[in-house]
Amino acid sequence: KQEVTQIPAALSVPEGENLVLNCSFTDSAIYNLQWFRQDPGKGLTSLLLIQSSQREQTSGRLNASLDKSSGRSTLYIAASQPGDSATYLCAVTGGSQGNLIFGKGTKLSVKP
Amino acid sequence: DGGITQSPKYLFRKEGQNVTLSCEQNLNHDAMYWYRQDPGQGLRLIYYSQIVNDFQKGDIAEGYSVSREKKESFPLTVTSAQKNPTAFYLCASSIPGLYEQYFGPGTRLTVT
Numbered sequence: 001k002q003e004v005t006q007i008p009a010a011l012s013v014p015e016g017e018n019l020v021l022n023c024s025f026t027d028s029a030i031y032n033l034q035w036f037r038q039d040p041g042k043g044l045t046s047l048l049l050i051q052s053s054q055r056e057q058t059s060g061r062l063n064a065s066l067d068k069s070s071g072r073s074t075l076y077i078a079a080s081q082p083g084d085s086a087t088y089l090c091a092v093t094g095g096s097q098g099n100l101i102f103g104k105g106t107k108l109s110v111k112p
Numbered sequence: 113d114g115g116i117t118q119s120p121k122y123l124f125r126k127e128g129q130n131v132t133l134s135c136e137q138n139l140n141h142d143a144m145y146w147y148r149q150d151p152g153q154g155l156r157l158i159y160y161s162q163i164v165n166d167f168q169k170g171d172i173a174e175g176y177s178v179s180r181e182k183k184e185s186f187p188l189t190v191t192s193a194q195k196n197p198t199a200f201y202l203c204a205s206s207i208p209g210l211y212e213q214y215f216g217p218g219t220r221l222t223v224t
Contacts, residue, residue: 032212034212034213042217043116098211100211101154102155104154
C-alpha cells in the first residue's frame with residue numbers, strides 16, 4: 001500500500017531564506033505527484049504537478065523535483081516571504097482511478 | 113469564473129442526524145472526489161466518481177453515501193452511522209487521465 005511521508009512536519013525560517021521541503025513515497029509506480037498549499041481553514045491550492053516522466057517543474061520561486069526510482073520529491077522555495085507561510089502537502093496518484101494519496105504536510109512559518 | 117464551490121462553509125448538527133454537504137463544479141470535469149481531513153492527518157479519500165451515475169468507495173466510505181446524477185454535482189451525505197463525523201470535508205474534481213485535481217474551499221462539519 002502506498003504511503004507518503006513529509007519531513008519535517010514543521011519548519012520556521014527567517015524571511016529571504018531558501019528552503020527545501022521533502023516528500024517520500026513507498027511505491028515508485030506513480031502517475032504523477034502534486035504539491036499543494038493549504039492556508040488555515042481553507043481548501044487546497046495546486047502549486048505544481050510533475051508527471052511521472054518528468055524530473056522537475058518550476059513556477060515562479062517554486063521548483064519541484066521528482067526522483068521516481070528513489071521515491072522522493074522536493075519542493076524548493078527561493079527567497080521565502082511571510083506570505084509563503086502555510087501548510088504544504090505532497091500527494092501522489094498511484095491508481096488507475098486517479099486517486100491522490102497524501103502526506104500529512106509540512107507547516108511552514110516564514111518570520112519577517 | 114470556473115471553479116468548485118462547497119456549501120455551507122460551516123455546518124453544525126446534532127448526533128444522530130444525517131447531513132448533506134454540497135459540491136458543485138463548472139470546470140466540465142468528469143471526475144469528482146470527496147476527502148476528509150482531520151487535525152494532524154493527511155487527507156483521506158471517502159468516495160469518488162469518474163462519470164455520471166457511477167461512483168466507487170474510497171478508503172473510509174463507511175457511514176457516508178454519495179450520488180452523481182449530474183456532471184456538475186457530487187453531494188456527500190454523512191449518515192448517523194459515521195462514528196466520528198466532525199472533520200473538514202474537501203471536494204475535488206479532475207479530468208480523467210490527467211489526474212491533476214482541483215479543490216473546493218471545504219466544509220467544516222461539527223457534530224455534537
